[in-house]
Amino acid sequence: MTILTPVRLQQFPLREMMALSGAAGWNQTERDWGRMLELSPELCLGFGVDGKLVASATAVCYGTEVAWIGMVLTLPEYRGRGLARQLVGEIIRRLRGLGVAQIKLDATEAGAALYREFGFVDEQPVERWEREGGPLPVAGNGSYEGEDPVLRALARDGLVWTNDRGAMMARTGAVRSYLGPIVAPSREVARELLRQVDGVGAYWDLLPEFSDARSLAWYLGFRPARRLMRMSLGEGRRSKQVYGIAGFEYG
Numbered sequence: 001m002t003i004l005t006p007v008r009l010q011q012f013p014l015r016e017m018m019a020l021s022g023a024a025g026w027n028q029t030e031r032d033w034g035r036m037l038e039l040s041p042e043l044c045l046g047f048g049v050d051g052k053l054v055a056s057a058t059a060v061c062y063g064t065e066v067a068w069i070g071m072v073l074t075l076p077e078y079r080g081r082g083l084a085r086q087l088v089g090e091i092i093r094r095l096r097g098l099g100v101a102q103i104k105l106d107a108t109e110a111g112a113a114l115y116r117e118f119g120f121v122d123e124q125p126v127e128r129w130e131r132e133g134g135p136l137p138v139a140g141n142g143s144y145e146g147e148d149p150v151l152r153a154l155a156r157d158g159l160v161w162t163n164d165r166g167a168m169m170a171r172t173g174a175v176r177s178y179l180g181p182i183v184a185p186s187r188e189v190a191r192e193l194l195r196q197v198d199g200v201g202a203y204w205d206l207l208p209e210f211s212d213a214r215s216l217a218w219y220l221g222f223r224p225a226r227r228l229m230r231m232s233l234g235e236g237r238r239s240k241q242v243y244g245i246a247g248f249e250y251g
Contacts, residue, residue, distance in 0.1 A: 004083070006090045009044040009056060010037055015051040018174075019117040025202060027173035028071070028249075035153050036060070036071065036249065044071075044089060047083050054078040057087035057093060059103075060150055060250060067095045068238050069105040072250025085114055092118060092233070102236030106228045106248040120231040126245065129210050130224035133201030136170055136177045141196070144169075150250060151181075161196045168193040168244070170202070177202040182244030187212040190243040194220060205245045213243045 009017065017033040034060045037044050043059040055078060058071040069091060072084050097105055106126050107115050142162030144155035151169075158171030166184030170177060179202045183189035194216070204222055206213040207230075228248065245251060 004047045004049075004086070006045040006087055007048060008041060008057070009033075009053070010041060011165065012046060012048065012053040017056065020053065020056055020075060021071070022174070023075055025072055025175070026073075027122050027175045027178060029172065029174050031157055031251075032171075032173075033071075035157060039149060039153055043067075043094060045087050045090060047087065047234050051153045055083035055177070056088060057084065057091055058249065059091050061095070061098065061100060062148065062150065064099050064101060066102045066104060066251075067098075067100045068249070068251040069103060070247075072105075072111060084111075085117070088114065100234075102234035104230065104232045104251055106245075106251070112229055112231065115231050118233065120233045123230045123232045125208050125214070126228050126248075127206055127214075128226040128228075129143055129204045129217045130133055130176060130205060130225045131201055131204075131220070131222045133199050136172060136197065136202075140170075144156060146168065150246070154181075154246060154250075161193050161194055163189060165189045166193055166195050166198070169246075170197060170200075173203065175203075178247065179204045180244035181242065181246040183241055184243050185241055187216055190216060191220075205248065206243065207245070212241070220235070 013028045014033055021028045040060050046053050046056040055074040056071050059067050059069045061067045074083050140159035140161045142160045144151050154169050158169050161168045166189040168182045170179050208214050
């Protein structure tokens, strides 16, 4: 195992972060990376070799109730050296120091074994669905007025639609536009929100145990593309009325 010292990702240019996510075929843009750095500068860590970023991991906190680990990436030529394990371990240590009650993440099949070493347990699957189509509209019909810093940042950088009982956000991506989070008390309310993006090509990440979301995705022309496992370290609440998550890096 290679032993290096974790450093803040801010030390590296955004183009090197994009090289990491691009090598994995992920959907993040420079704006997505910049948002993570803005939200949690002390929890966005990486390893550099000869001044070049070769591995990363990030976390965002929702108060002290829950934190979300994401963007665990290593350039292909540096895999197998324990870099992801070191970064994840350091982030967990920092989160514990902040008094965070529960730590969660969405794991690929390859990553799940690593997270189990730290005590993470399977919670529920999460699926990425996709649809071919056009670009996002130029504007939404609402805004986010809450206090949560993650949702405020997502609303600022994307689009927001609201109706009297639900809300949906969307943003552009490196591969496809992204729909989420989507929160609604019923299938009908969710469909009313999603009508605003009929014909848009996009990714939509949902919890398959929530059958209303799955059936609605099929109805709207989306098809499953990836399946990850939501994992947790510590006890906490599970999501309710969530038709679409905010992203694998946000939960």
